[in-house]
Amino acid sequence: MTTEPNTPETDADFHSRARIIAEALPYMLRYDDQTVVVKYGGHAMGSHALSKAFAEDITLLKLSGLNPVVVHGGGPQIGAMLDRLGIKSEFRDGLRVTDRATVEIVEMVLAGSINKEIVSAINAAGGRAVGLSGKDGRMVTATKVTRTTIDPNSNIEAVVDLGFVGEPTTVRREVLDIMARSEIIPVLAPVAPDEKGDTYNINADTFAGAVAGALNARRLLFLTDVPGVLDRDKNLIKELSVADARRLIADGTISGGMIPKVETCIEALERGVEGVVILDGKVPHVVLLELFTERGAGTLITP
Ligand SMILES: Nc1ncnc2c1ncn2[C@@H]1O[C@H](COP(=O)(O)OP(=O)(O)O)[C@@H](O)[C@H]1O
Numbered sequence: 336m337t338t339e340p341n342t343p344e345t346d347a348d349f350h351s352r353a354r355i356i357a358e359a360l361p362y363m364l365r366y367d368d369q370t371v372v373v374k375y376g377g378h379a380m381g382s383h384a385l386s387k388a389f390a391e392d393i394t395l396l397k398l399s400g401l402n403p404v405v406v407h408g409g410g411p412q413i414g415a416m417l418d419r420l421g422i423k424s425e426f427r428d429g430l431r432v433t434d435r436a437t438v439e440i441v442e443m444v445l446a447g448s449i450n451k452e453i454v455s456a457i458n459a460a461g462g463r464a465v466g467l468s469g470k471d472g473r474m475v476t477a478t479k480v481t482r483t484t485i486d487p488n489s490n491i492e493a494v495v496d497l498g499f500v501g502e503p504t505t506v507r508r509e510v511l512d513i514m515a516r517s518e519i520i521p522v523l524a525p526v527a528p529d530e531k532g533d534t535y536n537i538n539a540d541t542f543a544g545a546v547a548g549a550l551n552a553r554r555l556l557f558l559t560d561v562p563g564v565l566d567r568d569k570n571l572i573k574e575l576s577v578a579d580a581r582r583l584i585a586d587g588t589i590s591g592g593m594i595p596k597v598e599t600c601i602e603a604l605e606r607g608v609e610g611v612v613i614l615d616g617k618v619p620h621v622v623l624l625e626l627f628t629e630r631g632a633g634t635l636i637t638p
């Protein structure tokens with residue numbers, strides 16, 4: 336085995352490190368003991384280097400006295416697995432139509448491979464992560480999502496069956512509260528049972544919003560694949576009130592997948608979360624940039 340000799344730290348390195356720590360310290364104290372829920376979207380899970388930087392950030396939050404809770408997605412990864420198995424993906428209003436065979440794959444990918452990858456990355460960064468889904472400790476109970484459409488010709492309303500797609504109706508804090516008092520960092524997969532025990536696939540944004548609401552989180556961060564909410568000229572909007580966000584949805588500036596995301600942000604604020612931030616998960620260490628620097632990153636949505 337060969338080992339590389341450690342390169343001694345130069346004065347410039349030391350001063351730069353000291354500057355970063357000095358800048359971060361007041362923010363670490365501001366968020367001391369506060370819960371921060373971080374939704375790590377499937378599109379934000381890029382290269383190994385990015386996942387490593389994310390895991391380091393989450394580990395550092397815990398070491399700094401915060402209480403980070405990770406909720407992850409994995410839509411593209413589920414799609415890739417379904418492709419390999421020759422099952423077609425179908426979405427309605429951004430939700431995956433999930434039959435019994437599909438929900439099995441969804442649970443395997445989310446609560447299995449992706450969850451354990453994130454747990455391993457955090458553990459490799461020096462943290463102690465425990466991976467759970469909504470099933471563990473009866474943390475989350477879901478109910479089936481119902482959607483209706485109106486036939487434009489007959490004007491008759493019809494129920495659209497999305498299969499095993501759920502929304503969280505109960506979030507029990509017990510297990511998460513125990514973890515908050517320990518070294519453990521919870522990593523949650525958005526899968527949960529209904530009252531009967533059937534397994535449901537839950538949109539990860541919705542799951543994160545419900546968890547953040549139940550924990551009265553100080554911050555809910557959504558890591559996605561754009562810098563935040565963009566205006567008509569594609570410039571980043573740094574701060575947005577709920578009223579402004581609603582106006583941007585109504586005038587079409589906010590569209591596509593950003594609509595349910597911003598609506599989830601609004602619901603989380605209504606449930607008592609203090610601030611919600613949408614930010615670019617492809618920027619290394621974006622979580623620390625947002626929480627521990629003056630300039631922040633992304634779009635902060637406040638009540
Ligand atoms: N005003 C807007 N600002 C930023 N993104 C927007 C806006 N309107 C629509 N979008 C789209 O929303 C997408 C993010 O939503 P989505 O793909 O559902 O994210 P994720 O998969 O990370 O949950 C962006 O990639 C962008 O194409």
Ligand SMILES: CC(=O)N[C@@H](CCC(=O)OP(=O)(O)O)C(=O)O
Pocket residue numbers: 375376377378407408409410411413429430431441500501525536537538539540
């Ligand atoms: C019901 C529903 O659509 N569930 C999502 C769950 C994963 C998810 O939301 O992942 P991202 O955050 O990466 O999009 C799905 O099956 O794709």
